[in-house]
Amino acid sequence: MALQVVGYNGMFPKMLREMLDRHPMTGARTTLKELAEAIGIRQQTVSLYKNGETQPTPETLVKIAEFFGVSVDYLLTGISSQNKPIQEELGLSEEAISMLKTAKATESFEGMTTLLDTLNGLLSDRDFYNFLDDVTFKAQQVKAVLDGQIDKSNMGAFDVEGYYIWDLQKYIEEFILKQLVKRGLSIEERTVKTNRLEPEE
Structure with a gap:
């Protein structure tokens, strides 16, 4: 060989x-x-x-x-x-496929959501794909402005760099908060609240 x-x-x-x-x-x-x-x-x-x-x-x-x-x-x-059939069908790298297999084998503490359950939740959520698409675009905007590729001559004193960075950070934060709500948690004023359905009278 x-x-x-x-x-x-x-x-x-x-x-x-x-x-x-x-x-x-x-x-x-x-x-x-x-x-x-x-x-x-x-x-x-x-x-x-x-x-x-x-x-x-x-x-x-x-x-x-x-x-x-x-x-x-x-x-x-x-x-x-x-892994070749998976790679050809989905376009995933060998490392990505290996990590998914690792996630399946990863044990969690009793009563806790497994890593695989979390991945299943994200990968079956259309919002997650929209998030990845938007974050990629916003990150490219940040890189472009930091690299001087955006014309700021007609923007006056407006802090373009600061705005794009703030926009990216805010978008990521909002996505995480929405995901927590989907999993029964809401964060308000540094307090974690568990959303539970009250029993009907």
Whole structure:
């Protein structure tokens, strides 16, 4: 099983560096020593893999994949054959799909809403998509004005930068408050109130 692309910019070295920086399952950083000890090779060898100076054997490749909780396909191509249909249909990145799987496996304290329930609530809420669209636009406005791409010559003393930043912050704050209300909470004057339906007489 020879790797198709070698060298520092090859796919395997690139994927290995990314996963060492951030473990796909835990989000933690992995040192060369930790990986070397886990799969039974020298630390210097891991460094050579990372820099694309040598290739792992098929057996070592499998061990690396198992350590990071990914498939060998993902190590070699950046795309898991298991996730490929999802990626093609939804356009999600491999990392996004992995994080969704992590959310499913994440346990919550008794009586608390699970991370997956929260994600389901957001992803099935049309307001969430409108929010993402609007925030992207507003963030681009802020960047444009900060980069001097907006003509302010006819705006007098009006604080354009301050307005766009305030508008973005206010919009995000209002969205969060609306989401809390949808989940039975309203924040008024620093007091958290639980909205409960009163029993009918």
